[in-house]
Each structure stands twice: as C-alpha cells, then as structure tokens.
Amino acid sequence: MTAIPVPPLADLESARLFHRVLLLHVARLKCRGDPVGFDQFLLGQALGLHIPAKERELGCAECGRPYPCRMILLIALLTRLPVSWAPMSLARALSATALWPSGETDRDIIEDERLEYGDRLQVDPWYRAERNPRTGRWLVCTYERGSIQATQHIDDDNDLCGFLIEQTLRLTCPYSWKTDTKWNAQLDIGAARALQWWSAHRSLAYLESHRSDGAWQPRSS
Ligand SMILES: [Zn+2]
Numbered sequence: 001m002t003a004i005p006v007p008p009l010a011d012l013e014s015a016r017l018f019h020r021v022l023l024l025h026v027a028r029l030k031c032r033g034d035p036v037g038f039d040q041f042l043l044g045q046a047l048g049l050h051i052p053a054k055e056r057e058l059g060c061a062e063c064g065r066p067y068p069c070r071m072i073l074l075i076a077l078l079t080r081l082p083v084s085w086a087p088m089s090l091a092r093a094l095s096a097t098a099l100w101p102s103g104e105t106d107r108d109i110i111e112d113e114r115l116e117y118g119d120r121l122q123v124d125p126w127y128r129a130e131r132n133p134r135t136g137r138w139l140v141c142t143y144e145r146g147s148i149q150a151t152q153h154i155d156d157d158n159d160l161c162g163f164l165i166e167q168t169l170r171l172t173c174p175y176s177w178k179t180d181t182k183w184n185a186q187l188d189i190g191a192a193r194a195l196q197w198w199s200a201h202r203s204l205a206y207l208e209s210h211r212s213d214g215a216w217q218p219r220s221s
Helices: 012-027 038-049 070-078 087-096 157-167 184-201
Strands: 052-054 058-060 109-111 114-118 126-131 138-144 147-154
Touching: 012 038, 012 052, 012 070, 038 070, 038 184, 087 109, 087 114, 087 157, 126 157, 138 157, 147 157
Parallel strands: none
Antiparallel strands: 052 058, 109 114, 114 126, 126 138, 138 147
C-alpha cells in the first residue's frame, strides 16, 4: 500500500501526490449509486486551483502560501484524509498554515511532549497539551483570561491528533448565523440558474460514470 505523504512535504512530487489523493478522496465521499453531488463538485473545483508549485520554495500556485496551504490542509483534515499524523507533524502543519488561532505562529510551542497554541492575549482560549512520558497520555489545559477553564485527559497520540483535527472546525458560518431571509428572493434566482446548469451538467458522461463509485455504503431503504 502506498502511503500518503505526511507534511512537511519533501518535494514537489510529494505535494502533487498529496493534492491528487485529496481530490480522489473528496470524489469518493459519497454513497455508491448516488450521483456526484453539486457541493462535492464545487469543492473539487475550488481544491483543484490550489495545486502545488515550486519556484524557490514549495508553495501553492493559487494562494502563494507554503504547501499544503490552509485550504488544502483544512479540507484534508475535515474530510479525515488518512494521513499518518503524529502530534508533532500535525502541530507543525496547523501552525504553519495558521489553522491554529494563535495570530503569531512564532509563539506556538511544538515539542515532543508539549504543545502550546492559541491566543496569548487571552481574549480567546490558549491551549497547553502535555504528554506524560510514562503513560503516553496527554493532559490538555484550556486557559482563558489567565486562568485554567478546563482540563481534559487524552489517551494517546492518535486521540490527540483527533482532538486537534476536531478543533479546526471553528468557522461554522453561515450555519451558525441567525437566519436571515431577506436575501432569499434574490438568491432564489441564482439557485434556479444553478439547478438548471447542474441538472444538465451532472448527466454528462464524465460525471455520470462516477455514479457507481463512492466509499460509503448505499443507504438501506
Ligand atoms: Zn492554496
């Protein structure tokens, strides 16, 4: 089995592989037998722009950030692309892409058995994770306004990676917004046009041929 490269990516070839496998992964996030989804298709369009490039440094051709850029890493994490993360490699990637809410990433502390990240000004939480070298368990402390607000024990490195990935989901807009219906009539015009376009486009052979693909079991009716 070929392994998915783990960031930091060594070279352009590894970055291209990471990007390609992510696109394949996103395309498989559907039930076999279902058509390709409109949202899924659009996500592929957006991700497809964020290809790696190398001039002097390895970076994203779209946004210019080091690779994987924030867009690519965020989707890789939220879709649980099966990268063999360890706390150090994941922490470095989160810090490098500013997916950690630290503002100034040079204030993040990333060591074998200690991670610190978050808002040093303490308007938002500050996190400190420490690994017990004897048990391998982690203790995560959350500080707000200078004092501990919460502590959490995490069993092992793998679960800590899961915890860190879960934390990247912090922008829930627009679903966390107060319902605002005043745009609906105007947006419905665009939605109708989108549906008209997508209804025709999704039946093209290159998409229809993916109907039988998918990593998820068909729903039992
Ligand atoms: Zn990018």
